[in-house]
Amino acid sequence: GENVEQHPSTLSVQEGDSAVIKCTYSDSASNYFPWYKQELGKGPQLIIDIRSNVGEKKDQRIAVTLNKTAKHFSLHITETQPEDSAVYFCAASINTGGFKTIFGAGTRLFVKA
Amino acid sequence: SAVISQKPSRDICQRGTSLTIQCQVDSQVTMMFWYRQQPGQSLTLIATANQGSEATYESGFVIDKFPISRPNLTFSTLTVSNMSPEDSSIYLCSVEATPYGYTFGSGTRLTVV
Numbered sequence: 546g547e548n549v550e551q552h553p554s555t556l557s558v559q560e561g562d563s564a565v566i567k568c569t570y571s572d573s574a575s576n577y578f579p580w581y582k583q584e585l586g587k588g589p590q591l592i593i594d595i596r597s598n599v600g601e602k603k604d605q606r607i608a609v610t611l612n613k614t615a616k617h618f619s620l621h622i623t624e625t626q627p628e629d630s631a632v633y634f635c636a637a638s639i640n641t642g643g644f645k646t647i648f649g650a651g652t653r654l655f656v657k658a
Numbered sequence: 659s660a661v662i663s664q665k666p667s668r669d670i671c672q673r674g675t676s677l678t679i680q681c682q683v684d685s686q687v688t689m690m691f692w693y694r695q696q697p698g699q700s701l702t703l704i705a706t707a708n709q710g711s712e713a714t715y716e717s718g719f720v721i722d723k724f725p726i727s728r729p730n731l732t733f734s735t736l737t738v739s740n741m742s743p744e745d746s747s748i749y750l751c752s753v754e755a756t757p758y759g760y761t762f763g764s765g766t767r768l769t770v771v
Contacts, residue, residue: 579759587665588750588762589701596758634700646760648700 547572549637551649559657564625565654568635569617575637578611578618579646583632592633593620625656659755660685664763671741671770678737679766681751686731691760692724695748704749707734741770 548571558564570578576597581589595602595609595618602609606625611618622629635649661684674682681690693702704724705713708738713726727735737746752760 577758581762586667586764586767588662588752588763588764589760591759593753594759646703648702650700651698 546637547575547637547645547647549635549647549649551635551652553652554650555653555655557655557657558625560625560627562625564620564622564629564654564656566620566633566635566654567617568619568637568649569615570637570647571616572637572639573613574639576640578609578639579636579638580607580609580620581634581636581648583634583651585631589634622654625654627656627658630656631652644645659761660687660753661752662753662761662763664751664766665767667764669769671768675741675771676737676739677768678735678740679751680717681734681736681763683732683753687753688731689754690728690734691752692726692734692736693750693752693762695750695765697747701750704736724755729740738768741768743770746770 551568579594582592583589593607595611606623608621632651632653634651636646638646663682679708693701695701701723703716704719705715707713707726707728709728709731725737748765748767750762750765755761
């Protein structure tokens, strides 16, 4: 079955710097890759996603890249702000008529003011 | 996207007892999903709940331990039965978002003592 690995587990950056989180997946049939942000005491919230027919997607300070050949995808946050501090989860899905989603282990991002 | 109300937000329970978690969605949805998030870990799917049929459980999860109800298209409950300290986790319900991904409830933080 699908396996998703996420690195690093913890990331600390200075406010204004960029943060990059990387994930790899094992099942080449995966075709949908969402990223979730989980703040303390809250459920995960979808922040950006990418489908397998696209190599890059950007939404303001957040971008995601996908390399289907290497089976890895990354989240890039530019100009980080303290409110970006949270746990970020990547995930991989195979659209089989109902999404079967496997989540990465999560990255705890600290943005220091 | 849908808004999910989940309760209780947290509880401390004695071992051997049961806790029922409720999820209310503000729109009709076909499938509702229940996840477990152990401390510092990722999200693991417990089961998928369809209205009018029995829930489908993932490997490692059984109905006797985690009975689920789905009486209508906007509501579901998950019961954690005969609890032990190993059941201490965050439990999350979710629904498929439009067009892709998931919307999560805020979670129930369960501590078993």
